[in-house]
Amino acid sequence: AVVSTQSTGMAVNPDFACGKLGACPLSAAPQFAPVRDDEGCKACMDGLDLVDQILKSDQLMDLVNIAIDETCKAIGGDVETCEGIVGGILDPILKNLIALFDPASLCKQAGACPALLNTKWEGGIFCDACKDGVLELQNIAEDHETDAMLIELTD
Numbered sequence: 001a002v003v004s005t006q007s008t009g010m011a012v013n014p015d016f017a018c019g020k021l022g023a024c025p026l027s028a029a030p031q032f033a034p035v036r037d038d039e040g041c042k043a044c045m046d047g048l049d050l051v052d053q054i055l056k057s058d059q060l061m062d063l064v065n066i067a068i069d070e071t072c073k074a075i076g077g078d079v080e081t082c083e084g085i086v087g088g089i090l091d092p093i094l095k096n097l098i099a100l101f102d103p104a105s106l107c108k109q110a111g112a113c114p115a116l117l118n119t120k121w122e123g124g125i126f127c128d129a130c131k132d133g134v135l136e137l138q139n140i141a142e143d144h145e146t147d148a149m150l151i152e153l154t155d
Helices: 005-011 014-020 037-055 058-074 079-099 103-109 125-142 144-154
Strands: none
Touching: 037 103, 058 079, 079 125, 079 144
């Protein structure tokens, strides 16, 4: 079955989706053109699966690391400091954040896939990953090597 771009575009209404996720004030559900539930869900899942593949690709992480490393060096950081920031600080944070991306959970929260059961976020994985991420940030913040790298970079 073919889903019209108008229906798909409305399924990705930022105000509605972000409201359902709790990031913005809750807004009224968009008025969908007649689309069967399974078609809207499939469109949502297909789109977010593509985003998931991009986010989890090695090439994207390589590009992010190169950009951060080059920026670090451009503002005066030495090679060792910049590599420490990328490998020891940013990589763990990015990997934890990317692990939270779950197309099924997002599509269910956005209302496109109400029939999905036990998505990643509902199973407690989101909560556990969030806590792990916060603990990782605490460890990085409390690490004296991190302080030394940041002081060296800003001097």
